[in-house]
Amino acid sequence: MSLDGTYDEGNIFAKIIRGDMPAVRVFEDDRLLAIMDVFPQSRGHALVIPKLSQARNLLEETPENAAALMLGVQRLAKACRAALSPDGIRIAQFNGEVGGQTVFHLHVHVLPVWDGQPIGRHGQTGMADLDELKALAERIAAKLS
Template sequence: MASKMASCIFCKIVKGEIPCFKLFESDKTLAFLDIMPLSRGHALVIPKVHGEKLTDIPDDHLTEILPIAKKLVIATGAQEYNILQNNGKGAHQEVGHVHFHMIPKPNAQEGLGIGWPQQKTDMDKLKALFEEIKSKM
């Protein structure tokens, strides 16, 4: 884990080794502009503690994330926007440190484009899945 942290670009940003356009900082959270934005105002909100996936981050390091994303929405004036968090390469995660995107969607060309491949469901199978997940909550 130490070697992953040492090479992690977001950990380097947290430590001040790489500069960023810092929008917010607390003891547990950092928000900054994305340097390869999908639209004007595209920003990232990250926990300062290193973890590759959401399940690797302690709950108390996640409490500020959505309130900060909300402040970014207000500060940018975005009327339509996406809050996005990817886990794993197959789910389009590029940097192996948990990060949340706030991506303004000002028009059809800018911002996040999404495919939503809905699948038909069998209600009996859905009920069984519901019972399985609910029992583990």
């Protein structure tokens, strides 16, 4: 998919937001949803997704929603740091298929990283153990400010 197109109400994140698909939730408010990535590139890999938007990518988002999204990303990154003590945190956001985007609903990846531990490739890792994801989500959620 290119950078331009029509929003697909059937994308996985739209389904999760509507409650049609399950997800391991870290936090949720009226504007944002943070979930654990079921195909994590690193331990603690989570996503922040705007709930009120039909922007397929960052280029389509309103400034107000983009600002709220980035505040949520910062909040999640701080909680990941406090909960997991990584050596670094990678923040990633992809736009368009050629840019690496695989789900065409705006979202931002928060990946805790540790020195000497390689991270997996985006969209090419195996599915995580759901019990482990739930335990990580609880640890991260406990450190939210």
